[in-house]
Amino acid sequence: MGMKILIDNGHGENTAGKRSPDGSLREYLYAREIAQEVERQLRLKGYDVERIVRENIDVKLEVRSGRVNEICNECGAANVLLVSIHCNAAGMGEWMSARGWCAYTSPGKTKADELAECLYEAARIHLEDYAKTFTDEDRKNKQVPIRTDYSDGDADLEARFWMLRKTKCPAVLTENLFQDNNDDVDYLLSTAGRMTIARIHVDGIIRYINKLQDEKH
Ligand SMILES: [Zn+2]
Known part of the structure; x- marks a missing residue:
């Protein structure tokens, strides 16, 4: 059986905050656009993909994790990501200096760490142009294009987020740059930026699936 890829996009049009200070980027909308593009590209390559939030309103976390776990029960959690x-x-709500891409897994060593590692590999490749937008000011503020935490031996950050903790399958949450940094928002809203953010997910997910297949053979 092939891998079932589930894409969750955070928040809804009725979620308070969650936008750039100038209102040009709204997280719920941006995440949906990226999710749709990731789904489209993976489908074109023949993968089985489903977006678990098709509504524009905010869907409660327990409903979202419930949808994921229903699919895990159907397909087997090992066949779902x-x-x-x-x-x-x-x-x-003010412009801030923090910048960069990162991904989260739940604490402890799980399959999710392997998925996150694949997403980091893709991010390192595809964010090269974004890294060139970093200024001396950014470096002075200790900002890096790819944020990591190697204290537990891998690049990803760890947090007890609901969607990571309450879902049965390997789950990773990506934080795709900062919606309250002016330079990050400019990049996110550019055509190149949108393409890059989608590509990190498509490429990272495919790397993970290929790795699983290599392990089986
Ligand atoms: Zn969010």
């Missing part, structure tokens, strides 16, 4: 797409924020 989940990626939840978000944009980061450092403040409460």
